[in-house]
Amino acid sequence: MARRKKEPRSVHRGNIASAAEKLFSEKGTEATSMDDIAKAAGYSKATLYVYFQNKEEIISVLAMESMQKLYDCISDALEIEERTRERYYLICQGLVQYQEEFPYYFKVVLGSINMDFDREQCPPADKETFLIGEAINEKIARFLQEGIESGELREGIAIKPTIFAFWGMLSGLIQLADNKEKYITQEMQMSKQQFLQAGFETLYKSMVKETVTKG
Amino acid sequence: MARRKKEPRSVHRGNIASAAEKLFSEKGTEATSMDDIAKAAGYSKATLYVYFQNKEEIISVLAMESMQKLYDCISDALEIEERTRERYYLICQGLVQYQEEFPYYFKVVLGSINMDFDREQCPPADKETFLIGEAINEKIARFLQEGIESGELREGIAIKPTIFAFWGMLSGLIQLADNKEKYITQEMQMSKQQFLQAGFETLYKSMVKETVTKG
Amino acid sequence: MARRKKEPRSVHRGNIASAAEKLFSEKGTEATSMDDIAKAAGYSKATLYVYFQNKEEIISVLAMESMQKLYDCISDALEIEERTRERYYLICQGLVQYQEEFPYYFKVVLGSINMDFDREQCPPADKETFLIGEAINEKIARFLQEGIESGELREGIAIKPTIFAFWGMLSGLIQLADNKEKYITQEMQMSKQQFLQAGFETLYKSMVKETVTKG
Amino acid sequence: MARRKKEPRSVHRGNIASAAEKLFSEKGTEATSMDDIAKAAGYSKATLYVYFQNKEEIISVLAMESMQKLYDCISDALEIEERTRERYYLICQGLVQYQEEFPYYFKVVLGSINMDFDREQCPPADKETFLIGEAINEKIARFLQEGIESGELREGIAIKPTIFAFWGMLSGLIQLADNKEKYITQEMQMSKQQFLQAGFETLYKSMVKETVTKG
DNA sequence: CATGAATGAGGCTTCATTCAT
DNA sequence: GATGAATGAAGCCTCATTCAT
Numbered sequence: 006m007a008r009r010k011k012e013p014r015s016v017h018r019g020n021i022a023s024a025a026e027k028l029f030s031e032k033g034t035e036a037t038s039m040d041d042i043a044k045a046a047g048y049s050k051a052t053l054y055v056y057f058q059n060k061e062e063i064i065s066v067l068a069m070e071s072m073q074k075l076y077d078c079i080s081d082a083l084e085i086e087e088r089t090r091e092r093y094y095l096i097c098q099g100l101v102q103y104q105e106e107f108p109y110y111f112k113v114v115l116g117s118i119n120m121d122f123d124r125e126q127c128p129p130a131d132k133e134t135f136l137i138g139e140a141i142n143e144k145i146a147r148f149l150q151e152g153i154e155s156g157e158l159r160e161g162i163a164i165k166p167t168i169f170a171f172w173g174m175l176s177g178l179i180q181l182a183d184n185k186e187k188y189i190t191q192e193m194q195m196s197k198q199q200f201l202q203a204g205f206e207t208l209y210k211s212m213v214k215e216t217v218t219k220g
Numbered sequence: 221m222a223r224r225k226k227e228p229r230s231v232h233r234g235n236i237a238s239a240a241e242k243l244f245s246e247k248g249t250e251a252t253s254m255d256d257i258a259k260a261a262g263y264s265k266a267t268l269y270v271y272f273q274n275k276e277e278i279i280s281v282l283a284m285e286s287m288q289k290l291y292d293c294i295s296d297a298l299e300i301e302e303r304t305r306e307r308y309y310l311i312c313q314g315l316v317q318y319q320e321e322f323p324y325y326f327k328v329v330l331g332s333i334n335m336d337f338d339r340e341q342c343p344p345a346d347k348e349t350f351l352i353g354e355a356i357n358e359k360i361a362r363f364l365q366e367g368i369e370s371g372e373l374r375e376g377i378a379i380k381p382t383i384f385a386f387w388g389m390l391s392g393l394i395q396l397a398d399n400k401e402k403y404i405t406q407e408m409q410m411s412k413q414q415f416l417q418a419g420f421e422t423l424y425k426s427m428v429k430e431t432v433t434k435g
Numbered sequence: 436m437a438r439r440k441k442e443p444r445s446v447h448r449g450n451i452a453s454a455a456e457k458l459f460s461e462k463g464t465e466a467t468s469m470d471d472i473a474k475a476a477g478y479s480k481a482t483l484y485v486y487f488q489n490k491e492e493i494i495s496v497l498a499m500e501s502m503q504k505l506y507d508c509i510s511d512a513l514e515i516e517e518r519t520r521e522r523y524y525l526i527c528q529g530l531v532q533y534q535e536e537f538p539y540y541f542k543v544v545l546g547s548i549n550m551d552f553d554r555e556q557c558p559p560a561d562k563e564t565f566l567i568g569e570a571i572n573e574k575i576a577r578f579l580q581e582g583i584e585s586g587e588l589r590e591g592i593a594i595k596p597t598i599f600a601f602w603g604m605l606s607g608l609i610q611l612a613d614n615k616e617k618y619i620t621q622e623m624q625m626s627k628q629q630f631l632q633a634g635f636e637t638l639y640k641s642m643v644k645e646t647v648t649k650g
Numbered sequence: 651m652a653r654r655k656k657e658p659r660s661v662h663r664g665n666i667a668s669a670a671e672k673l674f675s676e677k678g679t680e681a682t683s684m685d686d687i688a689k690a691a692g693y694s695k696a697t698l699y700v701y702f703q704n705k706e707e708i709i710s711v712l713a714m715e716s717m718q719k720l721y722d723c724i725s726d727a728l729e730i731e732e733r734t735r736e737r738y739y740l741i742c743q744g745l746v747q748y749q750e751e752f753p754y755y756f757k758v759v760l761g762s763i764n765m766d767f768d769r770e771q772c773p774p775a776d777k778e779t780f781l782i783g784e785a786i787n788e789k790i791a792r793f794l795q796e797g798i799e800s801g802e803l804r805e806g807i808a809i810k811p812t813i814f815a816f817w818g819m820l821s822g823l824i825q826l827a828d829n830k831e832k833y834i835t836q837e838m839q840m841s842k843q844q845f846l847q848a849g850f851e852t853l854y855k856s857m858v859k860e861t862v863t864k865g
Numbered sequence: 866c867a868t869g870a871a872t873g874a875g876g877c878t879t880c881a882t883t884c885a886t
Numbered sequence: 887g888a889t890g891a892a893t894g895a896a897g898c899c900t901c902a903t904t905c906a907t
Contacts, residue, residue, distance in 0.1 A: 169404065177390070704878075
């Protein structure tokens with residue numbers, strides 16, 4: 006009722022967005038109604054429209070924020086670590102955590118990275134999402150380049166296609182690991198974590214400078 | 221109006237299902253209304269309910285048919301070809317074609333393979349979907365085993381986890397290639413096909429018996 | 436499929452009507468669909484319309500048949516028995532049996548006896564129902580008169596109002612006994628039958644020639 | 651359109667409920683659509699769902715309110731009057747008025763008094779309806795007891811069965827009087843009121859201490 | 866005669882969104 | 887600025903009924 010006085014607009018947007026994110030993760034965007042969001046956020050339904058143009062904008066903003074988090078996570082990993090291999094696993098781990106925290110947006114983001122926006126008629130937040138996506142790609146591009154320069158990664162790899170292929174494969178792997186966690190643990194006698202680790206390794210090896218392994 | 225002449229039930233189901241599949245691919249199941257389907261299929265809305273119990277059944281049946289096609293495609297590939305490497309690419313190619321034809325169900329199927337069905341209360345078609353999924357997994361398991369036996373694939377690979385990891389990665393890759401086709405062609409100077417080929421190779425290498433590559 | 440050849444129209448009407456009656460009793464007319472009836476009767480839905488104009492006609496006919504049965508039951512009772520008191524209980528018993536067999540029509544009939552039909556636009560069967568209702572009333576009127584003549588019933592009772600009052604009260608009693616059978620047996624330690632018997636007696640006493648009971 | 655000014659929620663519920671009651675009385679609940687109710691109440695169909703969860707809740711609430719009115723009417727009668735005979739007629743009169751005002755709910759209430767509710771899964775209002783029903787029964791039980799104690803009613807009468815039998819008979823009588831009012835006035839030369847009065851007397855006599863009437 | 870096939874009309878319910886206060 | 891109130895539009899589904907064969 007007596008809302009904290011004069012909170013800046015951004016706080017309310019934050020409250021609403023975070024309530025929405027939770028619901029979207031649980032039920033998907035379509036099954037989540039504005040009513041649900043309002044209730045969860047503790048606002049009146051009409052108030053949502055004071056802070057967001059419409060439902061779509063909430064989704065867009067959330068996608069954007071989510072992308073931002075992904076960017077931060079990757080950016081941090083590359084800042085903290087210098088060794089290529091460790092960097093790679095940090096990134097993978099970041100993705101996993103991200104997927105666990107935002108299962109819904111994991112899909113969305115993966116689907117919208119490098120979207121070819123009709124720069125005309127899409128929510129303003131979407132443009133930003135696109136930009137952050139590009140920034141992420143650049144970060145990873147640099148990571149690969151540095152890996153090549155340091156001699157750890159094969160020279161032959163084409164940066165852009167590799168980034169893309171990895172996005173696709175990693176996200177596919179992570180999502181599947183999440184969907185079938187039960188199946189994996191029961192039928193394969195390995196934890197989700199182990200399963201993923203094995204997958205990440207497989208992928209990493211394909212980038213690594215091939216060394217003589219046998220005789 | 222123009223009463224179709226005594227077509228067997230299956231024809232109508234087919235008409236409806238294929239109209240639905242198209243719409244689902246374009247807009248997703250939730251955004252597709254029964255009205256849309258009816259219009260697209262050229263029937264009255266009420267007629268849909270003569271051939272399907274409800275919307276869910278349409279979805280289920282489509283998922284099942286789709287899974288069946290996937291099975292056929294993989295099964296055929298293994299029948300036609302004997303060489304491991306060629307088999308692998310046939311399977312990949314099958315998946316790509318499948319994704320192009322049924323983009324919507326590609327997602328669904330991948331999501332439902334090895335579903336842990338409450339074998340009680342799910343549309344009858346779903347159980348079948350599950351069974352076909354299992355059959356697909358077995359086909360692939362055999363493929364891997366034969367590959368190992370023939371000496372082409374590494375002995376160390378664990379069958380089940382490998383199958384799973386490949387499902388995840390391949391589907392992720394294929395979906396991404398589809399979503400971003402434009403981006404890929406424009407920014408990477410390569411066709412979607414080439415992009416995929418490169419990805420498939422990466423993955424294949426990780427299964428192959430490592431041979432001396434240098435020195 | 437191969438329906439018995441050339442059954443007369445009435446047989447089919449009977450089959451349909453009796454299937455309908457069963458369903459109506461179980462679920463009421465509104466909750467019973469033509470589909471249900473067709474299935475239960477073993478005909479195609481369209482065939483129902485060969486034998487009946489529409490759903491309403493089925494209901495009407497059933498009401499009429501039902502009224503006829505009631506008439507027969509009362510008529511028989513008066514034929515078989517000559518003693519007033521015994522006649523009364525036979526009638527009551529007949530009503531009870533009738534209610535148990537046709538719970539749905541018990542309500543309908545009671546509601547439609549002496550209906551003031553717009554003799555214009557009501558299903559033909561309804562007129563007949565009305566006529567049978569009148570006939571029943573006459574039977575009962577004669578019963579009362581004979582009771583008075585034989586000295587068993589009070590002279591003061593007005594025939595028509597008494598008939599009516601009895602219809603109302605008896606049917607109310609019987610219906611309630613049926614609705615609350617469980618409650619009656621559990622909370623009153625008496626069977627439905629006993630409960631009804633007591634009620635019937637109460638009513639009978641009020642018609643009987645008052646005799647000196649005390650002093 | 652014409653936004654009603656800040657009427658409290660209960661007013662709207664009242665408006666809707668009373669429009670519904672009218673329609674239910676005229677056509678029954680099944681034949682009355684939410685659209686009908688909305689139109690009659692002067693709201694949009696969607697608005698009904700702001701004030702009631704669904705159609706069932708409207709029905710339940712109406713049944714409950716109705717039962718409450720019945721309770722009040724009986725309760726008042728017993729408060730105002732002390733003499734047994736007068737009390738009885740007041741109760742009867744209350745029932746008649748009640749039936750005239752809520753013909754539909756008269757049926758429902760009579761049908762649901764002493765319902766054996768699955769106390770689990772029935773609209774909340776239904777439980778209350780049950781409770782009020784019990785309260786009514788208690789009121790009447792006390793009335794009978796006091797009548798017996800004051801020497802006006804026969805000692806032999808069993809309280810519970812008598813209450814029940816009276817419910818059944820009175821309601822049957824009242825309903826019939828209402829259904830056939832025209833017939834009664836035309837064919838019997840008596841008003842509905844007179845007809846009922848006669849019936850009530852008949853019933854009353856059966857409870858009264860039998861006194862020497864003749865000789 | 867019997868029916869498979871088709872459907873218009875209508876029912877209940879949900880929801881994003883608007884607007885007056 | 888915040889919201890209670892209201893609703894148009896839409897969605898899923900059912901059903902009595904018609905009609906060509």
